Amino acid sequence: MHTDHPHRTAAGPGPDLALDLPVPTRAVFGRGTLDLLGSLAAPLGGHALLVCGRTAMRRHGYLDRAEASLRAAGVAVTVFDGVSADPRSDEADAALAVARAGRCDLVVGLGGGSAIDAAKAVAVAGDHDTVRDLIGTTLPAHAVALPLIAVPTTAGSGSEVTKGAILTDVVRGFKSGIRGDGVAPRVAVVDPDLTARLPVAVAVDSGFDALAHAVEGAVAVRATEESRARSWRALALVRDNLPRLARGESSPEVREAMALAALLGGVNVATVSTCLPHRLQQAMGAVPKVRLSHGRGLALLYPAWLRSAYAHAPEAFDTVADVLGGRDVVHAVAALAGAVGLGGTLADHGFSERDIDACLTGMSGNLDNDPHRRVDAELLRSLYRDSVG
Structure with a gap:
């Protein structure tokens, strides 16, 4: 680049x-x-x-x-x-x-x-x-x-x-x-x-997407030493600046840091792709009554995915937690999401277990890049079910 x-x-x-x-x-x-x-x-x-x-x-x-x-x-x-x-x-x-x-x-x-x-x-x-x-x-x-x-x-x-x-x-x-x-x-x-006029909610939702690209660029099957290095830097930028955005800060320093985190995450998407949370969130487009931004949808899916995927890439997930300053990856990501107002469940936004079949029908994209060794309909169903809460 x-x-x-x-x-x-x-x-x-x-x-x-x-x-x-x-x-x-x-x-x-x-x-x-x-x-x-x-x-x-x-x-x-x-x-x-x-x-x-x-x-x-x-x-x-x-x-x-x-x-x-x-x-x-x-x-x-x-x-x-x-x-x-x-x-x-x-x-x-x-x-x-x-x-x-x-x-x-x-x-x-x-x-x-x-x-x-x-x-x-x-x-x-x-x-x-x-x-x-x-x-x-x-x-x-x-x-x-x-x-x-x-x-x-x-x-x-x-x-x-x-x-x-x-x-x-x-x-x-x-x-x-x-x-x-x-x-x-x-x-x-x-x-x-150009991000200076963003509503806080939009900036925060977008920022979680950058975090997700960093996490997935570190743990994906196709992850490389280079993608992980980009991930660690992007995670640190999001860690230090997303809470500031959530508090309404929009200094040039914060805007540059988040723009760089997004750019690094985009490079990871282009080179090593993403994992199941992105497939799950995109498939939710088959349920039109649920109107969620991409970033917020990812934030609601992440806890279930992290709990399930951790055993398949523990070293990389542990480094994610270390960079974010948490005792483990589930709590580290949940703490950051909660601090910026992205906690909750899919049920809080009108999604129910009755909608899962529609999502499974609408599933597309690469399913073999996730740390899970076996991705099947039952795993996908369980991740949706656990995210409903």
């Missing part, structure tokens, strides 16, 4: 971010980097489809800044601002139609993981009539994609460097990923200042 630091400060995450990391995305990290968007986009295309959510980007002035930067660099801009918090196939299809009508040759995703994932779907749609054709598939290596720039405004998903996009197929009621090397953005513009 290539990184640039136009606004590095002494209080920032540190110069070792300049290490090359094994993802194809060029990451431009630092305060104020949103204003570099145009100069980064101009070599990639002449007409950008800018994909974002419905209100926040415009309200906070980020959309205007992004458009101004692009146009100043000679890049035409068409805006699609119809992405919801849980991106849907019909939204991505509508964006795709706009891109084709405008003959856009570049896609920019501006927002949280949802906006970036919708932008990814548009970029890789190719000649398909609908992105639904791609949900739940891995693209072939030769798949053609439009150049994509990701500009995250949350710190958690790491979608700015990952090789997947999670969307809900509204026809099948199926939430899954579009995966493949071609899904990775060409450039990630990681400007920690």
Whole structure:
């Protein structure tokens, strides 16, 4: 990974971010980097489809800044601002139609993981009539994609460097990923200042997603020495800064730390993937009455998974606990989650044991990367049941 630091400060995450990391995305990290968007986009295309959510980007002035930067660099801009918090196939299809009508040759995703994932779907749609054709598939290596720039405004998903996009197929009621090397953005513009206006609840939910990527990047079957090193650093950043976010602090130091934790976690997702909690949470998209953010859903699933998985990777889980400062991994993660308001059970949010079968039917993605040596329907059922409480 290539990184640039136009606004590095002494209080920032540190110069070792300049290490090359094994993802194809060029990451431009630092305060104020949103204003570099145009100069980064101009070599990639002449007409950008800018994909974002419905209100926040415009309200906070980020959309205007992004458009101004692009146009100043000679890049035409068409805006699609119809992405919801849980991106849907019909939204991505509508964006795709706009891109084709405008003959856009570049896609920019501006927002949280949802906006970036919708932008990814548009970029890789190719000649398909609908992105639904791609949900739940891995693209072939030769798949053609439009150049994509990701500009995250949350710190958690790491979608700015990952090789997947999670969307809900509204026809099948199926939430899954579009995966493949071609899904990775060409450039990630990681400007920690863009998280300054996040509601505390959104910042905290996103932060738990970064923590989950760090934990899973350390204990997954595909974990490596390098992924674990990234995990330990990301865990320490989340440990020290997520409680500060929960208390309403949003200093440049806290924002940079959480943005870096999310970026490191995203690199782990791209290189060693994730574990069962992500499969379980994504499958909950088959139960539309339960409206949970991805991060909060993970937080509610984690206690049961940690209790069950610990015996299969005790050394790595013990190191997670040590970094978080707890006596064991279950209590360490629960203490942090509770301190930032993410405790509770799935039942607290309307999920019941009657919904488990729908989730099992909607299960997709890689199940063999988890520390559990055997993953079957009974294990998945038990994890849901224990998370209901």
